Amino acid sequence: MSSADPSPGDRGAGTNQSVERAVSVLRSLDSGRAELRVSDVAELTGLGSSTASRLLSTLERLDLVERNPVSNLYRLSLGTLSLATTAVNRHPVHWASRTVLQDLAARTGLGANVAVRRDDVLMFLCNFEGARAPKSYTQAGHTAPLHATGIGKCLLAGLSPEERRKLLGEPLESHTEFTTVSHDLLDEEITTVHRTGYAVEAEERALGRASLAAPVRDASGDIVAAVSLWGPTSVLGGGAGAETRSALTREVIEAADRIGQALGAA
Template sequence: MAGGAQDDRSVAERVFAIADAFERGDELTLSEIARRARLPVSTTHRLLAEWVSWGGLVRGDDGRYRVGIKLWRLGVRQPTARRLRDAAMPYLQDLLEATGEHVHLAVRDGLGAVYLERLSGPGAVRVISDVGSRLPLHATGVGLVLLAYAPDGTLTDLLAERPRKFQPNTLTREKELRARLASIRATGVSQSVEELTQGAFSVAAPVRDATGDVVAAVSIIAHADRAAEPQFAFGVRMAARGISAALGSDFE
């Protein structure tokens, strides 16, 4: 450990410390993981190799690590995630049939939006999201909705990570992000054009549970030239309301 201090943690605790390092960030370097896990770089590198070999983490071409599909699949097997997907599926299928575009269901994981489901029509616009994808909150429709209703301090943590500007329309500054989040809370819907993917338009709405907390977001991603069509916002609102009701919510 840094400073030569003795680390009395068990091997299992050190392995779990690697997993805990990803709580606030979606892609981390070796040194960032070592610092968050409070482990020597050499130990971190060895444990990361085991995580990658198992499939719990993935190492990108740039050397950064992110959560792998195997670890994500373990999470979605939990009853809460299963119940959410089961409750949402009829409404997601209705949206797909009505629009022929991409339909998403996502939940917040730290500073990322994890996609639990994606349904797509044959002519849908090309996107990078897929089931198990973890994309940044500030650059996605579902992510902005989840960020708007996230606990105090989440936006501060996101800004501290220096959010990436993927497209000219991506919001990265505190003032513009706060204004967008306030608008989402006021209207109950997020609409964005070409903020993550060129040529794509997104509209998203929050899903609430029986306590009224926002636990997920549902969205449609369509071709940008369809952004003015009113049925998208209406459809996603109705789907979010239906999923929320299926979860026991009576909040508007």
Template sequence: MRSSPASGPGYNVRAVERAMELLSALAGGDPALGVTELAERLGLHKSTVHRLLVTLEGGGFVEQDQVSGRYRLGLKLFELGAVVGARQELRCEALPYMRDLSAKSGHTVHLVLLSGYDPIYVEKVENPHSVVSYSQIGKKLPLHATAAGKVLLAHLPPADQEEVLRGPLAAYTPNTITDPAVLREHLARIVKQGYALDNEELELGLRCVAAPIRGARGHVVASLSLSGLSATLTPERLPGLTAAARETALAISHRLGYSEALSLLRQG
């Protein structure tokens, strides 16, 4: 799952580029196309197109009509598109609750999803009294050094969690947890207590609290975080802010179909 830092034209794989061009051609409006037609449109040899189609068919990305022999897009793409759609639905469902939490708490609120092992800000509601300048939508953040990241890390499958713990675990401040054994225990407490704290672990002067958002099946699909300056997000205020973040995350989870959210909300 770990994402690679390599990117750019120098790392492009030509076969993958051709496969993407082929899928785009099949999505161009014609219900189905044959090998010859695809080869002409892409400027490729028919044998190359055929190999690509056989490979993509094996993964469910294209399907061949058994009567005409032509190819069309496969249901695997519908499955992947549904995942993207679900993420967009999550943002739409979460945003009103995020605005409410920001207004009531006086702090900035983030919605964070995982891409590989990279937590990414996908939504942000700034509060004029607590602007967090380091965050922006689309920006990656450390998995082990932020409250939102630690919530997601704590709920990863054991094998994936251990891969992250093998490091390297960069130190961003003196408070960053970089000892795998200490972090492992810390993550277990996060699962038990239902929230995570970032005590100036990414940037001195900033604190954060985060809670998990669960999907219909109960698995963690995102994290909701509340961030602010340490001078305002004080230890005295943390219990109330933590409770507010957890309640908001549960309310969003309920909107996503998590059946146990209501009973947990009633328990306080």
């Protein structure tokens, strides 16, 4: 995209483009850095500096963006919070799973979360941490790779091998030495999900952590979400006792079934 501002004629024909640019500015402020300069926003969005500055000023007036009074740098405003909260709370999967996951985390002492697929990533809708769960920075709205997580593999189980290859491309990104990076191996793991009703992941996304996950199906039988229990590999990894692992597997499958029932599954 050119760094030059559009001409007046371009602006007249680009109402939708203006909306797209404003959204790109908002998303740039969710890029992982706490605060940004106008030049940072321009670089991340590909917009000209004057366009980025004008859009930031407009979004500031609308209470979607604010400037730190000390640093004078831009960040998302709390005005975005009500919109985000409404979107999450009104999502049927969040509504059906919140109490189930809260109870699951308290009962097992582990982390419990639910996610849905958003194109080629998963998005968490809520996360609860039990006493034995490592500190997590997972929040509603955070995304994670599908192929490197148990919860993601459950979501991928709703697609054919051909659809998965088209969606994820090649090569699959490696996050640790244990990440599944082969589509053929991923196919085998997802076949196991179909056969057993759950997925296992050990240190594929982060060292020292493992998870058990199960798909959530709606009334039509389609996979619309997935649930996972996550925690230390000593509890959920291959070294965990068979009895403990079996009990936790039942817990996560039953939680997924309860959420599916709340969504109208038979």
